[in-house]
Amino acid sequence: MRYIDPHIHMVSRITDDYARMADAGCVAITEPAFWAGFDRSAEGFADYFRQLTETEPRRAAMYGIQHHCWLCINAKEAEDTGLSREVIGLIPQYLDRPNVLGVGEIGLNKNSRNELAIFEEQLALAKRHDALVLIHTPHLEDKLKGTRLIVDALKNSGLAPHRVLIDHVEEHTVRIALDGGYWCAMTLYPETKCTPQRAVDILETHGVDRICMNSAGDWGPSDPLSVPLARREMRRRGHVDQLIQRVTFENPLAFLSQSPRFRVEPASV
Amino acid sequence: MSEFAQRTRQQVIDADFLAHRAKLIDIAAFLDRVERAADCSDGAPFADFRARALVSAIAILTDGKSDRARRVLEAFSDHTSRPIDAADEKGACGAWRGAQ
Numbered sequence: 001m002r003y004i005d006p007h008i009h010m011v012s013r014i015t016d017d018y019a020r021m022a023d024a025g026c027v028a029i030t031e032p033a034f035w036a037g038f039d040r041s042a043e044g045f046a047d048y049f050r051q052l053t054e055t056e057p058r059r060a061a062m063y064g065i066q067h068h069c070w071l072c073i074n075a076k077e078a079e080d081t082g083l084s085r086e087v088i089g090l091i092p093q094y095l096d097r098p099n100v101l102g103v104g105e106i107g108l109n110k111n112s113r114n115e116l117a118i119f120e121e122q123l124a125l126a127k128r129h130d131a132l133v134l135i136h137t138p139h140l141e142d143k144l145k146g147t148r149l150i151v152d153a154l155k156n157s158g159l160a161p162h163r164v165l166i167d168h169v170e171e172h173t174v175r176i177a178l179d180g181g182y183w184c185a186m187t188l189y190p191e192t193k194c195t196p197q198r199a200v201d202i203l204e205t206h207g208v209d210r211i212c213m214n215s216a217g218d219w220g221p222s223d224p225l226s227v228p229l230a231r232r233e234m235r236r237r238g239h240v241d242q243l244i245q246r247v248t249f250e251n252p253l254a255f256l257s258q259s260p261r262f263r264v265e266p267a268s269v
Numbered sequence: 270m271s272e273f274a275q276r277t278r279q280q281v282i283d284a285d286f287l288a289h290r291a292k293l294i295d296i297a298a299f300l301d302r303v304e305r306a307a308d309c310s311d312g313a314p315f316a317d318f319r320a321r322a323l324v325s326a327i328a329i330l331t332d333g334k335s336d337r338a339r340r341v342l343e344a345f346s347d348h349t350s351r352p353i354d355a356a357d358e359k360g361a362c363g364a365w366r367g368a369q
Contacts, residue, residue, distance in 0.1 A: 035359075079356045110356035111347075140361035144346040171339040172346065192363075197285075198338065204273050236284070238274030 001241060003248040004264070005029045005227050006185060006256065007105070007134070007167055007214035010056050010067070011048075017217070017224045022063035024228040028264045030068040030256060031056060032105035032134050035076040037219055042086035045073070049090065053097040066264055068256070070104030070134045071095065078109070078118035088121060095129050101259040102126060104134025105167060108146040111138060116149060123157040132259050133159060135166045135182075137173060139193065147173040151180050165212070165255055170194050174206055183255045185212040188226035196230035200237065203247060212252045296327070322364035 002025045010018070010031050021029075031052060033045075040048070052069040060067035071094055073087040094100060103126040108115045126133045135154075138146035147166070154164060161181035169177050169184045170193070177184035186199040194202075199213055215226035223229065227248055234244045256262040276284075300323075304314040315324050326344045329337055347365040 076359050109359060110361075111352050112356040113352045113354060115356060116352050138361065140363045141345050141347050141365040142361050144343065145349060148350065149352065170342055171336075172342040201338070208272070237276060240274070243272055 001025050001231070001245060001249075002027045003227055003231065004252040004256070005214050005217070005224075006165070006212050006252040007032060007187060008217040008224060009034055009219070010060065010217070011051055012219035013217055013224055015059060015062075018060055018063040018065060021224055022065055024225055026065055026227075028066040028068070028256075028262075029060065030070065030101060030134075030262075032070040032136070033072050033074060034105060034136075034218065035074045039077050039080065039083075042083060042090065045087045046090055049094045053094055053099055057099050064265070068099045068101050068259075068262055070102055070132075071100060072103050072106045072122055073118060074105065075107050075109035075115050075119065075136055075138070078115045079112060081114050081118060084114075084118040085121070088118075088125060091125065092129065095131060098261060101256060101262055102132030102134065103129075104132075105136035106133065107136035107150055107167075108138050109136075109142070111142055111146045111149055116153065119150070120153050120157070123153060123159060127157060127159055132256075133164045135164060137166060137168045139168070143168070143170065144172055147176050151176055151182075154180070154182070163258060167214070168193070169202075171198070171202060171205075174202055174211075178206065178210060183210045183212070183251075185214050187214055187216045188223075188230055189216065190221060190223050190226075192221075196226060196233045199230050200233045200239075203234075208243065208247050208251065210251070210255075211247060212255065213248060296323075300324070318366050318368065319362060319364040322368055 005026055008029050008031060049071055057067040071091050073084045078084050103122055106119055106122045108119060135150060137143050137150060165183040165185055166177040167185045168187045174184060186194050186202060188194055188196050188199055213227055213230050215224050216222050217224035231244050231248055303320055315321050322345055326341045329340050329344060345364045
């Protein structure tokens with residue numbers, strides 16, 4: 001059974017991870033721009049955007065995985081508005097590259113005024129370029145407030161909700177995203193955040209319409225095979241393959257295919 | 270949700286009881302560990318806002334109401350609505366400092 005991981009940071013992973021994901025059925029991924037663990041310069045971002053649009057697609061292709069990406073200044077570096085505006089100025093020259101789906105992962109981290117201002121500027125960028133948007137919601141104690149602030153900003157942006165995916169939802173934020181008409185996704189972590197078991201609980205409680213699952217697979221404790229783990233959990237609970245396929249393949253396909261650049265091999269559709 | 274397989278209570282407990290029994294004992298052992306810490310002779314082992322939030326949230330598990338996961342997450346959350354003036358740190362610690 002094939003799946004799409006709509007949020008994974010492959011620049012932080014080794015090539016063996018691509019092999020294991022391909023063996024587990026992964027046919028396409030999307031990689032949002034994010035924080036590297038340290039604050040960078042605008043020149044550093046230019047190099048990063050080349051890595052996302054040139055190097056990673058080649059590495060993924062070796063294992064039959066289609067690689068796509070999202071570009072932005074992430075919320076963790078958005079407190080520096082000068083750097084952020086330099087990076088935002090770089091983005092348009094990359095938006096037409098063949099694997100770029102849109103602007104992301106933008107959002108909030110500590111819910112500050114500067115983060116919010118830069119978030120709104122990137123929403124405007126997405127609107128000007130008719131780009132899809134991938135939203136990062138804050139972690140832990142900051143998630144509830146941040147998700148509310150994000151949805152308020154989205155309402156003011158003029159972007160169509162069905163062109164926006166709000167990521168990292170959990171039990172206390174999933175309804176905020178769904179009730180606003182947005183797509184959403186649960187990011188699965190082995191510890192500290194949403195586990196595959198809780199993700200399946202959320203599906204059982206709220207249904208499968210407009211919900212996806214992803215692994216994040218970044219440089220912290222994370223597992224690039226989290227989506228297959230969640231699929232196994234669904235199977236363990238007796239859920240049918242059609243339902244598993246809908247959440248892990250058809251749903252991300254439906255959202256991402258709103259970009260004409262998103263593709264999976266025809267045989268895998 | 271009708272499209273999902275429905276399991277009986279017995280099936281759910283049979284499948285997951287041991288794993289969650291272990292998690293509960295982990296929490297108990299963590300609280301014991303905090304109490305044994307070198308500076309806990311002051312009679313307030315859970316004075317730290319994170320430990321206080323954890324102990325408060327445990328009460329949600331046995332209050333007889335449903336939606337426990339959502340309510341525990343909300344108990345750890347910042348419920349203010351205005352953006353903060355500036356982000357002076359990047360990480361989250363899991364509990365809101367401003368909680369009473």
